[in-house]
Amino acid sequence: MPNGIWVLVEHQDGKVKKISLELLSAGIEFSKKTGQEVGAVLLGSGLEEAVNSLTPYADKIYWINDTLFIPYTSEAYLAGIVPLVKEHQPSILLGGATSTGKDLFPRLAMHLQTGYVPDCTGLSIEENGKLTALRPLFGGKVFAEVGFSEVRPQMATVRNNVFLIKEHPDRSAQIISITPSMDSSLLKKKVVGFEKAEGTKLDITEADIVVAAGRGIKAPEHFKLIEDLADVLNASVGTTRATVDEGWRDLKDQIGKSGKNISAKLYMAFGISGAIHHVLGIGTCKTVVAVDTDPNALIFNYADYGIVGDLFQIVPALTEELKKVLAADR
Numbered sequence: 068m069p070n071g072i073w074v075l076v077e078h079q080d081g082k083v084k085k086i087s088l089e090l091l092s093a094g095i096e097f098s099k100k101t102g103q104e105v106g107a108v109l110l111g112s113g114l115e116e117a118v119n120s121l122t123p124y125a126d127k128i129y130w131i132n133d134t135l136f137i138p139y140t141s142e143a144y145l146a147g148i149v150p151l152v153k154e155h156q157p158s159i160l161l162g163g164a165t166s167t168g169k170d171l172f173p174r175l176a177m178h179l180q181t182g183y184v185p186d187c188t189g190l191s192i193e194e195n196g197k198l199t200a201l202r203p204l205f206g207g208k209v210f211a212e213v214g215f216s217e218v219r220p221q222m223a224t225v226r227n228n229v230f231l232i233k234e235h236p237d238r239s240a241q242i243i244s245i246t247p248s249m250d251s252s253l254l255k256k257k258v259v260g261f262e263k264a265e266g267t268k269l270d271i272t273e274a275d276i277v278v279a280a281g282r283g284i285k286a287p288e289h290f291k292l293i294e295d296l297a298d299v300l301n302a303s304v305g306t307t308r309a310t311v312d313e314g315w316r317d318l319k320d321q322i323g324k325s326g327k328n329i330s331a332k333l334y335m336a337f338g339i340s341g342a343i344h345h346v347l348g349i350g351t352c353k354t355v356v357a358v359d360t361d362p363n364a365l366i367f368n369y370a371d372y373g374i375v376g377d378l379f380q381i382v383p384a385l386t387e388e389l390k391k392v393l394a395a396d397r
């Protein structure tokens with residue numbers, strides 16, 4: 068009988084990504100209900116630190132140790148994971164709704180001949196181990212509850228910030244180191260290099276707080292105001308397509324239909340009208356704050372808190388006030 072709640076662990080520069088710890092924390096909660104083991108699967112060599120940091124979050128860590136997995140390619144990952152899943156038959160296999168998850172999971176589901184729910188904003192489990200996934204549709208306007216047939220594993224990718232990270236210091240996972248028997252000459256894809264995006268901030272899809280400005284910011288140099296606010300809040304900076312089209316900001320920071328979906332705990336929109344194409348990307352943010360000079364701006368329909376006013380007055384005042392409040396808190 069399939070048994071095990073498995074999470075595919077993502078890592079960067081030898082460190083485990085936050086989304087993977089969120090999913091493992093959820094896995095532990097599910098395991099309390101179903102009695103299943105929690106398994107963390109990670110691939111790559113030189114990951115001793117990452118593997119050790121995972122021990123309070125799982126019962127077993129399957130470490131497929133080979134240089135072939137760094138940098139990531141779907142081809143190598145499939146060759147590493149598919150035999151492991153077939154051998155152990157976990158009941159559930161989860162991953163982040165990240166660029167890796169979005170690339171890998173549909174392929175994995177196809178190779179494992181099982182069902183997969185992408186881009187979830189919630190998961191729940193019954194005592195018999197049946198998973199239900201919550202998935203936003205139409206930019207978060209409606210949510211579909213999706214169940215699985217009897218085929219296993221039940222697979223889903225989940226957005227950032229859906230689950231809280233909870234370490235279990237009483238746990239100490241067994242580490243199972245696996246040397247894969249792969250013929251590297253059969254792998255046709257090769258990553259020849261990386262170009263790092265400028266800046267040190269988290270990607271907007273991973274950030275807890277995103278502050279964004281649209282065309283209301285009027286000139287690219289005025290984004291300094293938004294960057295200053297972001298620094299105080301340890302936030303990432305997003306934007307609209309209007310500013311990307313103007314060449315003021317990079318496409319990687321665009322939120323919306325032709326940009327990225329974000330699931331921040333706090334989203335702050337300055338000088339953004341709230342066109343449907345934009346708000347499609349913020350449907351699962353927990354709290355939305357909007358500032359716009361136009362009291363009829365559509366963004367206010369999606370905001371929990373709204374200020375009708377000039378961003379050039381409000382943003383610097385907010386930054387200064389937050390600096391004081393946060394300094395007093397420390």
Ligand SMILES: Cc1cc2nc3c(=O)[nH]c(=O)nc-3n(C[C@H](O)[C@H](O)[C@H](O)COP(=O)(O)OP(=O)(O)OC[C@H]3O[C@@H](n4cnc5c(N)ncnc54)[C@H](O)[C@@H]3O)c2cc1C
Nearest residue numbers: 281282283307308309323324325326338340344345360378
């Ligand atoms: C197929 C398609 C896909 C698209 N995909 C996307 C997408 O992914 N993401 C996206 O964002 N858009 C997308 N768009 C574009 C979208 O329809 C809007 O045109 C765009 O979101 C508008 O951007 P904006 O809010 O920055 O600009 P505007 O609509 O021009 O709004 C600027 C706002 O700033 C306010 N303002 C002006 N001055 C100030 C001030 N001093 N202080 C405060 N407020 C001020 C104005 O009142 C206004 O509300 C798409 C469009 C199409 C057709």
